[in-house]
Amino acid sequence: MTETITTDVCVVGGGPAGLTFALALAARGHQVVVLEKNRSFERSFRGESIAPDSVWLLEQLGVLDALRRQRILDVRQMELRDAGATVLRVDFRTLAQPARLPVEVPQPMLLGTLTEAAERHPGFTLLRQAAATGLVVADGRVRGVDATTERGPLRVRARLTVGADGRYSKVRDWAGLPYRKLPLGRDFLWFVAPCPAVWTNDTYRIRISGNQHAMCIPTYPDLVRVGFNIPKNGLRQLRAQGIGALHARIDELAPELSDAVREAVPGWSQTALLEIFTGVVPRWGVPGLALLGDAAHTLTPVLAQGINHAIIDGITFARMVGHALTGTSVDERLDEATAGFQRMRKPSVDRARGLQLRQEKLFALASAPAQALRRTVYRLVDHTPPLKRRIWTGLYQTPIGGTDGPDVPAAGLHPAH
Template sequence: MTMTTEVCVVGGGPGGRALALALVRLGHEVVLLEQRSGGARAFRGESVSPDGVRILAGLDVLDRVRDDTHEVHRLEISDGGARVLDVRFETFPYAYRHPVELAQPVLLAALAEATAGHGGCTVLEPASAVGLLRDGGAVRGVRAKTPEGTMEIRAEVTVGADGRYSAVRRFSGLDHTARRTPLERDVVWLKLPFPDAWDRRAYRVRISSGRHGLFLPSTDGTLRVGLNIPKGGLRELRAGGLEQLHARLAELAPELRHEAADTIRSWSDTHLLDIFTTDVRRWSAPGVVLIGDAAHTLSPILGQGVNHALADAVALAPLLASALEAPRSARAAALGTAVAAFQQEREAPVRRSRGLQLRQERMFSLSAPPAAALRRTVYRALNASPALQRRVLAPAYFPGQQARADGGGTGTKTSTEQLT
């Protein structure tokens, strides 16, 4: 069976779904392939930055999910048992100031519902890309495996939105331009009951010597915990039994000792995330382009993966739309120009976020007493200076918004607003 469309999007995560929505809003046809039926995902990104909230508003999706979001007001870092940084998001001079927690299945369902309301998008689910169609050296679509058999989706442009282990990146040959950098830590994710004494509107980072953990509120009322362990250290941790895991948690958050012992009764109650970054030198080839984790895998620090996927989608959509409206004889060249402009627009924000993440990773991992003391001094200096907080955190949380002297405003006009 063969289908023909303008754009084939491989991957139904936030980036792929947002791109499909943005394109049909602009009047273009999309076929979207999603491998996982029902969108089931374990311990995937739920943190949406203020800039991600702005993007969802621009796509007319924010009102659909508003009742399912949990707004966050503070970022708190404690080191050696003492609070060294307490960031208040309401002090930032942007139109959209607060991050929100939003369960990814809810976000995906809202994006899918909004897309269906416009028409023009065919969703194949479950379906997985098993190869690319080529003609004259250019990608012309995807060969997909579905429950009904193998299909060919012929498209003028194919978008790889299929995550950190992207098949489209591999099939297209763009994998050869990728540089994967393992970080020094992996993360063991788990959920605990939320402590009654804790502020439910706060992100928490707890540091003890060279160990640290992330403590994030969930929309279901639980506490998501990301416990950092040395790279490849899960086997050693498991060898010590669950008691060792409980002890690691208690070292960082003694008030969670009883919750951990009562809740985490099996290793199946945890999930390991292998932490690495991937820097892909070329995000496109003739007829194909990568977005989100397929183009630039980031670490979970400051929750940037979902937000950059959304930003990629709304940056790429108007560029593709304009190119697809070019005369057929000039369309291939127009698409090449469009995807090159997309990478040029998005590389700098991704690079800034990656740099901030890597600096934080190094800071969190300092274990020698003099280095840990210096880390605490740096965080206290950041805590004492709102101007320094804006300088450090704005690239991660507010890259698409322009600060205003009166603390209000509507932000800069970006690709998102071109879609409305």
């Protein structure tokens, strides 16, 4: 027999977008049920980089201190080397931004901490091992979801259903929302290795050599996550060359890592492939349903914007939904909130996507003259502090929408540490 529960809002997906949204909404006194198909939050090779505007938001949500008491790395700078020379360096401490520094937080810890905070509010329920299987639709409106759980089939009836089920969103498909996948020319291979002694673990390092690049991201406690580009669908070909081909690539891009990589990555099973694409969804909702996070706008890993936008989405939409739920004509107001949410968030997402695509084009330049020009562009940015500030402010100081609550303050007004 199907169990039925009724709630204000049902969220499909307990990732950064779904849980931030659920916490912010439950904190406003509303009922929210989150369905998460996995039993635990353990997941490898996911975004762990949190930009300063989201750090500030996590502080507003009351979870930053709890994160700091656990495992967190402050990142002080970004360094980009091209053809063996440092061509761009950004010291985050010199930028005006909501919180001083970006941080690296293991994703299971972020999700666990958001859940603990949300569980302090009586309206919050997280059902693990509960996989949504379809939408409940009546009178032209989404009214909830059906799910399978450990205890058997479940129907969640809700005034609003939120698809926060990630880049391969099924909720998006079930709602018939068109989706355009724009594959980038290359994919990415990730692995983790110990941070070499010659590196401090507080720096994003980007290494470019010709049309190859690697991103080296500090990872708690003394590790580094490394992603490097491979040709689209080129994993099989790379693997056929043996693991030595990966080691040789790292020797070229980041020789400081050579020994660590040989030890930490003796075979392909220590690597993970990330298919790189960006996803454009022209409409983020239908009556009774909205999409959040990667389901609404998959970004690429360049400049680590995925979690940032997931968190900003969650907070912004919770403010809007909270208001809609407290008035009359709730259904109409929820639909207005969904449309308003997309209007508010889309320009920032489009800006981030544009910057990512331009970066990827620069990384992939094939001819020597174009690569020389690339180095000139990076050096120009490096030597023009106002330009540098402008670029990073656009990335790290996204305006937060919603109808109340503090927006991200103008500049460095709220240093978190």
